[in-house]
Amino acid sequence: MAKAPVLTPRAEDFPRWYQELISKAELADNGPVRGTMVIRPYGYGLWERMQQEMDARIKAAGASNAYFPLFIPQSYLTREAEHVEGFAPELAVVTHGGGKELEEPIVVRPTSETIINEYFSKWVQSYRDLPLLINQWANVVRWEMRPRVFLRTTEFLWQEGHTAHATYEDARDYAARIHRDVYHDFMVNVLGIDVVLGRKTAKERFAGAINTLTLEGMMGDGKALQMGTSHELGQNFAKAFNTQYLSKDGKQELVWQTSWGTSTRMVVGLIMSHGDDSGLRVPPRLAPVQAVVLAIKGDDQVIAKVREISDRLLAAGVRVQVDDRTDIPFGRRAVDWELKGVPVRIEVGPRDLENGTAMLARRIPGGKEPVRIGELEALLPKALEEDQALLLAQSRERRKDRTVDTTTIEEAAEAAATGWARIPWATLGPEGEAALAEQGVSVRCLVAADGSVPERDDQPGNVAIVSRAY
Amino acid sequence: MAKAPVLTPRAEDFPRWYQELISKAELADNGPVRGTMVIRPYGYGLWERMQQEMDARIKAAGASNAYFPLFIPQSYLTREAEHVEGFAPELAVVTHGGGKELEEPIVVRPTSETIINEYFSKWVQSYRDLPLLINQWANVVRWEMRPRVFLRTTEFLWQEGHTAHATYEDARDYAARIHRDVYHDFMVNVLGIDVVLGRKTAKERFAGAINTLTLEGMMGDGKALQMGTSHELGQNFAKAFNTQYLSKDGKQELVWQTSWGTSTRMVVGLIMSHGDDSGLRVPPRLAPVQAVVLAIKGDDQVIAKVREISDRLLAAGVRVQVDDRTDIPFGRRAVDWELKGVPVRIEVGPRDLENGTAMLARRIPGGKEPVRIGELEALLPKALEEDQALLLAQSRERRKDRTVDTTTIEEAAEAAATGWARIPWATLGPEGEAALAEQGVSVRCLVAADGSVPERDDQPGNVAIVSRAY
Numbered sequence: 001m002a003k004a005p006v007l008t009p010r011a012e013d014f015p016r017w018y019q020e021l022i023s024k025a026e027l028a029d030n031g032p033v034r035g036t037m038v039i040r041p042y043g044y045g046l047w048e049r050m051q052q053e054m055d056a057r058i059k060a061a062g063a064s065n066a067y068f069p070l071f072i073p074q075s076y077l078t079r080e081a082e083h084v085e086g087f088a089p090e091l092a093v094v095t096h097g098g099g100k101e102l103e104e105p106i107v108v109r110p111t112s113e114t115i116i117n118e119y120f121s122k123w124v125q126s127y128r129d130l131p132l133l134i135n136q137w138a139n140v141v142r143w144e145m146r147p148r149v150f151l152r153t154t155e156f157l158w159q160e161g162h163t164a165h166a167t168y169e170d171a172r173d174y175a176a177r178i179h180r181d182v183y184h185d186f187m188v189n190v191l192g193i194d195v196v197l198g199r200k201t202a203k204e205r206f207a208g209a210i211n212t213l214t215l216e217g218m219m220g221d222g223k224a225l226q227m228g229t230s231h232e233l234g235q236n237f238a239k240a241f242n243t244q245y246l247s248k249d250g251k252q253e254l255v256w257q258t259s260w261g262t263s264t265r266m267v268v269g270l271i272m273s274h275g276d277d278s279g280l281r282v283p284p285r286l287a288p289v290q291a292v293v294l295a296i297k298g299d300d301q302v303i304a305k306v307r308e309i310s311d312r313l314l315a316a317g318v319r320v321q322v323d324d325r326t327d328i329p330f331g332r333r334a335v336d337w338e339l340k341g342v343p344v345r346i347e348v349g350p351r352d353l354e355n356g357t358a359m360l361a362r363r364i365p366g367g368k369e370p371v372r373i374g375e376l377e378a379l380l381p382k383a384l385e386e387d388q389a390l391l392l393a394q395s396r397e398r399r400k401d402r403t404v405d406t407t408t409i410e411e412a413a414e415a416a417a418t419g420w421a422r423i424p425w426a427t428l429g430p431e432g433e434a435a436l437a438e439q440g441v442s443v444r445c446l447v448a449a450d451g452s453v454p455e456r457d458d459q460p461g462n463v464a465i466v467s468r469a470y
Numbered sequence: 471m472a473k474a475p476v477l478t479p480r481a482e483d484f485p486r487w488y489q490e491l492i493s494k495a496e497l498a499d500n501g502p503v504r505g506t507m508v509i510r511p512y513g514y515g516l517w518e519r520m521q522q523e524m525d526a527r528i529k530a531a532g533a534s535n536a537y538f539p540l541f542i543p544q545s546y547l548t549r550e551a552e553h554v555e556g557f558a559p560e561l562a563v564v565t566h567g568g569g570k571e572l573e574e575p576i577v578v579r580p581t582s583e584t585i586i587n588e589y590f591s592k593w594v595q596s597y598r599d600l601p602l603l604i605n606q607w608a609n610v611v612r613w614e615m616r617p618r619v620f621l622r623t624t625e626f627l628w629q630e631g632h633t634a635h636a637t638y639e640d641a642r643d644y645a646a647r648i649h650r651d652v653y654h655d656f657m658v659n660v661l662g663i664d665v666v667l668g669r670k671t672a673k674e675r676f677a678g679a680i681n682t683l684t685l686e687g688m689m690g691d692g693k694a695l696q697m698g699t700s701h702e703l704g705q706n707f708a709k710a711f712n713t714q715y716l717s718k719d720g721k722q723e724l725v726w727q728t729s730w731g732t733s734t735r736m737v738v739g740l741i742m743s744h745g746d747d748s749g750l751r752v753p754p755r756l757a758p759v760q761a762v763v764l765a766i767k768g769d770d771q772v773i774a775k776v777r778e779i780s781d782r783l784l785a786a787g788v789r790v791q792v793d794d795r796t797d798i799p800f801g802r803r804a805v806d807w808e809l810k811g812v813p814v815r816i817e818v819g820p821r822d823l824e825n826g827t828a829m830l831a832r833r834i835p836g837g838k839e840p841v842r843i844g845e846l847e848a849l850l851p852k853a854l855e856e857d858q859a860l861l862l863a864q865s866r867e868r869r870k871d872r873t874v875d876t877t878t879i880e881e882a883a884e885a886a887a888t889g890w891a892r893i894p895w896a897t898l899g900p901e902g903e904a905a906l907a908e909q910g911v912s913v914r915c916l917v918a919a920d921g922s923v924p925e926r927d928d929q930p931g932n933v934a935i936v937s938r939a940y
Contacts, residue, residue: 029589032546033576036539038589041604044536066514069506070540070578070609070625071562076502089569092541094578096563097624098613106503108540108564108578119499119508128797134511139540139609143568154567155540327598 006335009277014221019149021271025280025339028149035147035154042340043267045288047157050266051137053190053286054159057182061174063133063161068115070139071106076114079240083113086207090142092154108141113208113233113259116162117241124164124255126246131174132164150267151470158263164243164255171256172211172232176453178260179213179230187227191266192283192391193217193273194399195227196465198445199454203433206259210234213453216444216465218399219272222419224444224469227269230260268470274391280341281364283391284384289342290319291380294333296349298326306348309358309376316377318384338363343387344380364390403465409435416441416467425462433464441466476805479747484691489619491741495750495809498619505617505624512810513737515758517627520736521607523660523756524629527652531644533603533631538585540609541576546584549710553583556677560612562624578611583678583703583729586632587711594634594725596716601644602634620737621940628733631700634713634725641726642681642702646923648730649683649700657697661736662753662861663687663743664869665697666935668915669924673903676729680704683923686914686935688869689742692889694914694939697739700730738940744861750811751834753861754854759812760789761850764803766819768796776818779828779846786847788854808833813857814850834860873935879905886911886937895932903934911936 007024008016022028027043030036039047055065071094077084087110094106109115116134124132137159144154161178165171179197187195200212209231216224237243238254247253274281284290291313295306303324313320321342323333330347337345345361352358358376361368364387371379402419406412409432415421416436425446428436433443448454449461477494478486492498497513500506509517525535541564548554557580564576579585586604594602607629614624631648635641649667657665670682679701686694707713708724717723744751754760761783765776773794783790791812793803800817807815815831822828828846831838834857841849872889876882879902885891886906895916898906903913918924919931 029592031539031541032543032585032588033539033541036541038539039537041534041536045534047537048535064511064515065518066511067509067517067627069501069503069508070611071501071503071506073502091567091569092564092576093566094562095565096575097561098615099559099561105566106562115502118502122499128795141540145568157537325598 005277006339007277007279010220010275017275017277018271021275021279021339022149025341027267027271030149033154035144035152037149037153037155039157039264042288046267046270046282046286047264049286049288050186051159054182054186054262055137057186058135058159058161061133061177061182062131063135063163066134066136067138068109068112068119068136070109072109072112072115074105074107076118077107079114080208080237082236083208087111087142090144092141092143109138110140110142111259111261112136112138112140112160113162113237114241117237117243117257120162120164120255121241121243124243124245127166127248130164130166130245130255131170133161133174134163135159135161150264150271153264156264158261161258161260163258164238165257166245166247166253166255168234168256171258175211175213175230175232175258175260178258179215179453183215183228183230183260183262187215187217187266187269188392190283190285191270191273192285192388192395193227193269194392194395196399196445196447197453198447198465199457200229200445201430201433201443201457201464203430204443206231208233208236209259210236214445217269217273218395218402218420219269219470220275220398221272222402222467224420224465224467225265225269225272226444226469227266228260228262231258233257233259273395274341279339281391282341282343284343284388287343288319289321289340290384291344291346292321292323292337292342293346293348294323294330294337295326296330296347298324299350301353302348302350305353305373309346309348309373312377313380316381318380334361343384346376362387412436412466413439413441420444420465420467422463422465425457425464426460428464428466436466440468442469444469475747476809477747477749480690480745487745487747488741491745491749491809492619495811497737497741497750500619501625503624505614505622507619507623507625509627509734512758516737516740516752516756517734519756519758520656521629524652524656524732525607527656528605528629528631531603531647531652532601533605533633536604536606537608538582538589538606540579542579542582542585544575544577546588547577549584550678550707552706553678557581557612560614562611562613579608580610580612581729581731582606582608582610582630583632583707584711587707587713590632590634590725591711591713594713594715597636597718600634600636600715600725601640603631603644604633605629605631620734620741623734626734628731631728631730633728634708635727636715636717636723636725638704638726641728645681645683645700645702645728645730648728649685649923653685653698653700653730653732657685657687657736657739658862660753660755661740661743662755662858662865663697663739664862664865666869666915666917667923668917668935669927670699670915671900671903671913671927671934673900674913676701678703678706679729680706684915687739687743688865688872688890689739689940690745690868691742692872692937694890694935694937695735695739695742696914696939697736698730698732701728703727703729743865744811749809751861752811752813754813754858757813758789759791759810760854761814761816762791762793762807762812763816764800764807764818765792765794765796766800766817768794769820771823772818772820775823775843779816779818779843782847783850786851788850804831813854816846832857882906882936883909883911890914890935890937892933892935895927895934896930898934898936906936910938912939914939
């Protein structure tokens with residue numbers, strides 16, 4: 001008799017599978033205020049690892065972390081016209097503080113361009129102060145009408161970078177550098193997701209930007225997820241906040257700016273790219289726990305052996321956790337670690353001790369086999385790198401299989417029902433884009449004929465990637 | 471002719487010195503909304519190092535990080551009577567979201583006991599789920615009438631731990647463990663501040679706690695700064711949120727709880743303990759930059775040598791930064807690094823190259839002397855450990871010199887004008903405490919006769935430490 005499935009199968013109901021996985025793997029709960037979320041320790045552990053890996057790359061790109069206030073005077077938001085139009089419907093507003101009604105209402109930051117620019121205009125005086133490269137890890141609030149955990153939440157966690165440069169070229173190159181060396185590198189080499197780098201169309205650009213670069217991943221159901229964006233802001237905010245510098249030639253010049261962000265949405269990408277019908281599968285380079293060593297029974301010798309294996313793997317550089325909760329049935333614990341997607345499970349029972357072996361269960365390729373305990377230290381780092389490569393290969397394979405080259409808008413719309421369509425931008429254009437939007441299909445990004453990121457929307461040979469999206 | 475001082479001397483005007491240091495060392499700015507602050511990269515770098523060191527200790531104490539929402543339904547706050555009374559006057563209230571007036575106003579978290587307990591009551595079912603040990607790094611908001619950067623700000627950054635235990639003893643021991651192994655260890659061994667561990671009197675306890683443990687540091691002006699607290703919450707929140715577990719005997723029991731926090735206030739302790747009239751002095755174990763290597767002139771050979779020294783120190787495990795901004799006068803840069811309190815400055819000019827030497831300036835003991843470049847790698851780690859020890863010794867010395875044993879309330883009040891007074895709690899008592907409060911002097915904590923942390927307020931031999939405080 002077949003076992004009852006732990007989760008609703010993806011093929012049956014993908015959204016339900018997603019919600020069940022988040023709940024059963026103990027990643028997050030809904031918060032009491034509609035649209036907020038509680039990130040549970042295992043879910044937060046994934047986010048902490050994302051932060052560590054991203055933060056190192058951001059610092060390598062020369063940016064420093066800082067912290068700007070949560071509260072922004074409402075008047076700041078209105079200074080850049082497109083920006084306020086983009087965010088006004090989503091704002092949370094504080095009207096009372098310290099028991100009194102406030103004279104000017106305060107906005108809870110939906111993003112920090114305005115408040116950061118207020119300070120950039122004070123800090124930047126001379127060309128010597130440029131480039132000014134700042135990043136912030138923070139919570140932001142955007143009122144959400146159709147909330148869904150990690151995907152669309154009223155409060156979410158993110159990093160937002162904000163930079164000021166002396167020239168257009170320097171700002172453009174820095175936005176591209178973050179896009180490529182920080183975001184793309186992290187998403188491909190750590191998250192194991194085969195994201196596409198592209199350029200947003202005018203319709204999909206950030207409110208206040210002159211160019212938005214994006215990274216789009218294909219999820220398990222063929223939809224697209226925008227996993228990060230890097231914007232060229234031109235001089236829009238510099239004009240609104242009068243951010244000028246004295247050039248080497250002694251002239252006052254407006255700065256050129258960028259902003260760029262990634263958020264807890266990356267957790268959605270992780271789940272929807274790599275999850276299967278048994279739960280999550282976490283790429284080893286990201287995994288807060290790469291291997292769990294389970295004691296099958298609460299026997300003293302077993303517990304001692306489990307600790308010994310854990311210590312040896314730890315010394316070999318593996319992020320390892322012991323599971324000696326032998327008052328919980330072993331089968332339940334095994335299912336729980338499968339749900340959580342820990343790459344490797346090492347199971348030790350009394351019979352294994354006699355043989356000098358342990359059972360090695362691999363979550364990513366699947367399968368389970370006995371191995372000699374003495375060989376684990378040598379075997380594991382290799383197995384983990386294989387698993388990492390396998391996840392990326394599967395992500396690549398999916399994108400290849402479910403992307404169709406099309407030549408008409410009708411074909412593109414049809415292909416977008418189950419995956420992605422590629423269509424020449426010259427064929428589609430802004431009107432075709434509007435027509436697709438009516439069918440719930442959007443242009444995720446433009447890519448150049450050679451697969452690179454186009455420098456202009458109208459660059460000959462540009463291809464639009466269109467699909468349904470989260 | 472003597473140089474004009476960089477900062478107002480401490481002896482002349484301590485509060486002004488503090489503000490000037492924060493501004494000139496580029497630690498922080500005031501935010502646009504009254505009471506908020508902008509933490510600039512160098513100030514945030516100090517906080518990041520505090521987070522790293524604290525986080526490792528918190529995890530070693532078995533707690534896991536998680537994240538709970540910023541927004542709390544107003545009704546939650548009212549469930550624990552003392553708690554709401556303590557926080558009601560300080561709340562920021564969101565009344566509008568997504569363009570509409572909200573049905574129930576939302577409070578921006580002043581602390582997370584209530585919302586965390588709502589989830590603890592769901593997550594805790596059985597004795598197997600205990601202890602539940604959670605920590606959160608977050609921003610909190612408490613409306614501030616007399617704001618001062620880092621000290622009292624409407625928004626501040628902190629960590630807050632929240633735990634649930636099966637027994638009173640287990641909760642009590644865990645609150646004490648955090649107090650000692652996390653907070654005290656970090657503050658003494660990393661921050662280099664000779665904090666006193668003690669117990670708060672009933673008057674000074676956290677709103678909703680049955681016991682509050684504190685760490686008090688003596689600042690450069692003799693006042694006390696509360697640098698962290700660890701609370702036993704008893705079953706107050708467990709009753710309010712009905713957090714129960716099924717015991718091994720099959721009975722429903724209420725949990726016992728703790729909460730504990732430290733914040734960006736620790737930056738105040740750092741500045742006011744170690745700062746001098748030339749600026750900040752950062753203990754090497756904390757310092758984001760332990761050594762700066764300065765090129766005196768923009769000569770190619772000098773720049774190459776500065777890079778080489780930096781690389782070698784980096785390889786020797788020193789956190790090092792290069793300063794090759796030779797378009798800024800050397801003197802100004804030297805003063806700037808003194809203000810920022812970087813422990814060691816290595817200055818390299820063309821003449822030094824000829825001699826194979828560099829100037830080594832030590833910020834903490836003071837002084838400057840030529841050293842052979844080849845000896846720097848061996849010399850620096852030793853010098854940094856000496857500097858670390860010196861700061862702690864100076865902090866100890868100050869507390870010893872400025873603490874007076876007293877036997878009457880009058881004597882205690884007098885001593886508190888310039889430092890701390892010790893007075894038997896049996897002599898002072900709650901009435902004496904109230905009398906001192908009228909003169910702006912508070913009981914910072916009680917310590918036992920042997921210097922340990924008392925288990926009860928009325929333990930024979932308890933000594934009260936009284937002083938003016940931030």
